[in-house]
Amino acid sequence: MIPGESPSSGACVLVSGGVESSALLADAGLRYRKVTPVYIRNHLFWETAELFWLKRFLKKIHAPKFQPLKVLELPMPEVYGRHWSTTGKNSPGPFSKDESVYLPGRNILFLAKAATYAALNGIFFIEIGVLRGNPFGDSQEIFFKKISEALSLGLGQKIRVLAPFRKFKKEEVMAKFKELPLEWTFSCIKPKGNYHCGVCNKCAERKRAFFSAGIADKTWYHASSSLPKKLQVQGATKRPRRRSGSYAAQGSAGSNAADEVFSANC
Secondary structure, eight states: TTTTTTSSSSEEEESSHHHHHHHHHHHHHOOOOOEEEEEOOOOOHHHHHHHHHHHHHHHHOOOOOOOOEEEEOOOOOHHSSSOHHHHHHHHHOOOOOGGGGGOOTTHHHHHHHHHHHHHTTTTOEEEOOTTOOSSSGSSSSSHHHHHHHOOOHHTSSOOOOEETTOOHHHHHHHHHHHTTGGGHHHHOOSSTTTOOOOOSSSHHHHHHHHOOOOOOOOOTTTTTOOOOOOOOOOTOSSSSOSSSSSSHHHHHHHOHHHHHTTOOHH
């Protein structure tokens, strides 16, 4: 524990608009006196849609202890170059491996930027929504311990990086926070306008998690059906063309096993 501080004081929570970071934000609201959601904008292909839904999710769960969303710029196209994450071309598909969506240095960059902001604003705790089973080096317990030490040393202020969901799978987080408006979260690396494509690696992961959690997937996927009125949000960019099939049918398809999820309309 940081001397003179406690988790009841305040924290920055790294948010992306995805299920786990959105649930983590809501959970942090129960544990801290003030919570600042921090979004790091890398100028990647999906970020316009990501921010679109993140801002709407924040409005849905608004509480006095949540501070205004802080968006910090950290452009990465000059580093990643002509990569699927910057162009949207040849994005990993529904049956690709986790390794295919790995972006080198992502958590290191996120935490360095967030920690600098935190230090300048007297915040000691940073939380990140890493899940159980994440195979990458920048998501391991030893990494968070060591980077906390490095950030504290470099910034001259105690910084503690926490990953409260490291022992949970995505479906377990969904089940625990099923009362949240999870359909207003966003998990897609190749969005169509501001909506889930339905056929990328992250959409597949999302569909499987809803199925495993035993929760109806109310997400609208571009590859499945027409847009329900509930998700017709003012400010959406280009609304995808209407396709055959009902929202009810889509909800059923969204909850099928992976082999069935992508068998139609993809």
